[in-house]
Amino acid sequence: MPGSFYDPFSLFEGEGRDEGGKEPSPQPSPPGSGAKVLWDVVIVGAGPAGLMTSIHCAEGNLRTLVLDGKEAIGAKLLLSGGGRCNVTHLKVNEKNYHSGASRTVRNVLRAFPSEKTLAFFREYGVEMVLEEGTQYFPREQSSKVVLQALLQASRRFGVVIEKGKKVQKISREADLFCISGKGFECFSKTLVLATGGLSYPGTGSDGSGYVLAKSLGHTIVLTTPALTPLLTEDDDWKSLAGITRPVRLSLLADGKETARSEGALLFTHVGFSGPAVLDISGPWLRCDARQKELCVDFFPERRKADFLAEWIRSIIEHPNRSWRRAVSKYFPERLAEVLLKKSGIAPAVRLDQVPQKDRETFLQSLFRFPIKVTGSQGYEKAEVTAGGVDLREVDAKTLESKRCPGLFLAGEVLDVDGRIGGFNFQWAWASGAVVGRSILQRLRGC
Ligand SMILES: Cc1cc2nc3c(=O)[nH]c(=O)nc-3n(C[C@H](O)[C@H](O)[C@H](O)COP(=O)(O)OP(=O)(O)OC[C@H]3O[C@@H](n4cnc5c(N)ncnc54)[C@H](O)[C@@H]3O)c2cc1C
Structure with missing residues (x-):
């Protein structure tokens, strides 16, 4: 005692x-005194x-x-x-x-x-x-x-x-x-x-x-x-450093959605940041599923059916327009090009030159676009x-x-x-x- x-x-x-x-008030003697x-x-x-x-x-x-x-x-x-x-x-x-x-x-x-x-x-x-x-x-x-x-x-x-x-x-x-x-x-x-x-x-x-x-x-x-930026080794995404988009992110664990976040996604020179990414970083890091994947919905505020209908009209009205130009209506050009490249569509090709099946696959993917995450910036930035x-x-x-x-x-x-x-x-x-x-x-x- x-x-x-x-x-x-x-x-x-x-x-x-x-x-x-x-x-x-006057202070008492501090510890160690x-x-x-x-x-x-x-x-x-x-x-x-x-x-x-x-x-x-x-x-x-x-x-x-x-x-x-x-x-x-x-x-x-x-x-x-x-x-x-x-x-x-x-x-x-x-x-x-x-x-x-x-x-x-x-x-x-x-x-x-x-x-x-x-x-x-x-x-x-x-x-x-x-x-x-x-x-x-x-x-x-x-x-x-x-x-x-x-x-x-x-x-x-x-x-x-x-x-x-x-x-x-x-x-x-x-x-x-x-x-x-x-x-x-x-x-x-x-x-x-x-x-x-x-x-x-x-x-x-x-x-x-x-x-x-x-x-x-x-x-x-x-x-x-948690609340930490995520990393990627994919140079296409890194090339978009500085671009911000409002998105919804989904974490898929063995194919099942286990977490979701909404807000801004910021592309950085090492990967992804912004509120939506920070929010989902904890669930991503904790997830120990065999296969985990992060997907981006680039149109969280839009109904998919309306968006697809808008595109069909656009293709009918402007068949000669390039895919780069058409997609750039919705995204900054650099992002439009990366999305097209990843989907195997040449940016310069005309709208009516892409088969309907590929076109639909691309347009649907904008509501669940996979981004490859390889890690996080850890406690240093959490x-x-x-x-x-x-x-x-x-x-x-x-x-x-x-x-x-x-x-x-x-x-x-x-x-x-x-x-x-x-x-x-x-x-x-x-x-x-x-x-x-x-x-x-x-x-x-x-
Ligand atoms: C960059 C950044 C931005 C953030 N922005 C926000 C925001 O805008 N809104 C929000 O809600 N949250 C934000 N957070 C989170 C928020 O800062 C933390 O949740 C909050 O500070 C936690 O408070 P705490 O008192 O529990 O711990 P801390 O703030 O970490 O304080 C712990 C204290 O304990 C002291 N300490 C630790 N070990 C010992 C020891 N052995 N002996 C003596 N002292 C010790 C440390 O020196 C420290 O001063 C942010 C965090 C960071 C890093």
Whole structure:
């Protein structure tokens, strides 16, 4: 059992805890400074989930310490949404996530829906605007204001954030957690792992959270990158780098459609990207069918029968027109040429010179055109990690570990990954808020 503990808030007890959000409270001695501190909660990871947890804990007067391995806090958040941060989505429910326990995801999302996210940020002066009818971004078009709001809220309630403190070991001593790393050690009544996954490792989420969770008795569901660009070795597709089309993508596993996505497809110099591709990358990477194939519907908004009728009219009216010219009515010329080449139709040939059977095969294929994918750009470019700490090992309402009482988990470290469009941040905010409230309930009974 560790010896006697210093109360980190005794320095300013009676002075009030900066409830008005004016000056930040005086900070207690940081870990590693020699004094033995007993925290109510130590949160590992100062990403969106960890910060949201800390704010909810400290708001209820819990002694709250956040440790992050990086010197620069919020690196991933700042990068997000192309530097603009797609904070949440208009309609969020568990169907937008892949996880090992959708009931748990549903509980968490219902406990802290996107309206609460909007209200939280509004309180700190960040108004959101809707884009494409469903995705919320800060009005300032900058992820900085989102990070600033989180840091302002944590200062207001006296959260202590320690940067450059990578947690390497966690052990139980009596009913306390002992959390340590290079040159520091601290003790806490409860512990939160909000360490993220493996995606964009340069931002600090390097998978060490899984090792810590394992050391506390948890199982890690196999991880794969998700929301990551896909690769091809086909030079025809690569030659189209820069072209974007609105499409529907289907993943066929041994001939059966097992996943679908819609949105923009962007051809790149190494393969395919854009929201539709990112969304289907997780299912593609997880799919272990003997034969898997990605197919593009280039006309997601059109009825096939109408399109075919339009072509028959076109062939009757302009029999001398070249296929290149006719197909370029619908696509950029470079794409039209690649589609024709792959279908064995010479671009210069006249419309009426291609036999009806071949013509129909080509036109039908535009609704299910196979593209050969050879891999992905992996965690380096993945927005999120699929897999993680098994959701069945945490309480479906509180996110407290069933394996290690007093341990809670929030954010991407859990086996939950969402679609593109603000869903992953919403999971981070909601799971952080739920964990914060659960810890308050456990320690304060409120
Ligand atoms: C390029 C990019 C763009 C994105 N855009 C969007 C978007 O627009 N909308 C959206 O919804 N989602 C987006 N995402 C996904 C979103 O950023 C993540 O889902 C979210 O950040 C996960 O939050 P988290 O707090 O769980 O983990 P993280 O944000 O990964 O934070 C984890 C923190 O834990 C720290 N840490 C890890 N291990 C340790 C340790 N051992 N000791 C101490 N500290 C540790 C890390 O340094 C890090 O600060 C994007 C992701 C990327 C990479």
